[in-house]
Amino acid sequence: MSYVNYIEKTHQYYFRIGHGSAYRYAHNEDGPFTALKKPVAESRLTMISSAGFEIIPSDGPEPTPFKGINIGEKDQVEVFPIASGTPKEKLKYMTGAHNRAESDMADIDAFFPITRLRELHAEGVIGGLAGNYLRIRPSYSTTKTLKLDAPEVLRRCREEQVDVALLVPV
Amino acid sequence: MSLAARYLEANGIPTVLLCSARDITASAFPPRALFVNYPLGNTAGKPFDVENQREILMAALRLLADAREPGRIVDTPHRWSDDESWMERVYDENH
Numbered sequence: 370m371s372y373v374n375y376i377e378k379t380h381q382y383y384f385r386i387g388h389g390s391a392y393r394y395a396h397n398e399d400g401p402f403t404a405l406k407k408p409v410a411e412s413r414l415t416m417i418s419s420a421g422f423e424i425i426p427s428d429g430p431e432p433t434p435f436k437g438i439n440i441g442e443k444d445q446v447e448v449f450p451i452a453s454g455t456p457k458e459k460l461k462y463m464t465g466a467h468n469r470a471e472s473d474m475a476d477i478d479a480f481f482p483i484t485r486l487r488e489l490h491a492e493g494v495i496g497g498l499a500g501n502y503l504r505i506r507p508s509y510s511t512t513k514t515l516k517l518d519a520p521e522v523l524r525r526c527r528e529e530q531v532d533v534a535l536l537v538p539v
Numbered sequence: 540m541s542l543a544a545r546y547l548e549a550n551g552i553p554t555v556l557l558c559s560a561r562d563i564t565a566s567a568f569p570p571r572a573l574f575v576n577y578p579l580g581n582t583a584g585k586p587f588d589v590e591n592q593r594e595i596l597m598a599a600l601r602l603l604a605d606a607r608e609p610g611r612i613v614d615t616p617h618r619w620s621d622d623e624s625w626m627e628r629v630y631d632e633n634h
Contacts, residue, residue, distance in 0.1 A: 403570070409600050
């Protein structure tokens with residue numbers, strides 16, 4: 370199977386637009402593992418997304434655009450809840466980062482499958498859904514992710530008594 | 540996102556990650572990942588293709604239950620298009 374070499378392509382891209390040093394992607398040779406404690410059909414699931422979308426208010430102005438990727442290292446937690454019962458029509462993708470010919474981002478379920486998860490829960494495939502899913506603002510800083518955002522994600526998962534997590538980068 | 544998955548997993552919460560950038564994901568070594576070979580922005584399936592989105596989620600849930608060791612990346616068989624020419628356009632000057 371052939372697939373896009375994003376690491377090489379991003380290095381070339383940043384070089385082309387004048388960034389001298391290549392971004393260093395996270396690299397690990399091993400990692401943690403936790404087996405399921407009970408079947409998925411009995412587990413409470415949360416979804417975590419890095420997509421830049423906002424909730425459209427029922428009245429008032431349109432939401433302000435998502436700020437995109439956090440380039441610098443900031444001491445600010447950027448984890449935002451989104452009710453799992455939110456109708457997809459209330460969600461709007463707000464950044465242009467992936468507005469390419471192949472991805473117009475018009476269908477929220479293609480990158481934040483909020484409707485599909487409700488269906489699978491209704492069918493009994495998934496035992497339960499967290500009251501709130503989570504959105505993380507993408508960051509170039511692994512330190513920020515690990516010291517600030519990830520602990521907040523864990524705290525919220527525990528608060529919601531989540532058993533398993535589905536992560537969907539955009 | 541792989542780093543957040545690793546953090547949750549290290550703290551006792553099993554995770555599965557959908558991904559469309561296989562090399563970036565493999566480098567980070569998340570606990571479980573399902574590779575969907577689509578342009579970025581469609582990690583959970585083709586837009587407005589309910590059946591395709593379902594298949595991807597079901598595959599992710601199977602991986603969540605079946606994996607026995609960390610770092611497993613399962614490749615889905617789905618193709619974005621017959622000729623796969625979209626891959627050539629990634630980070631193209633015009634995109």
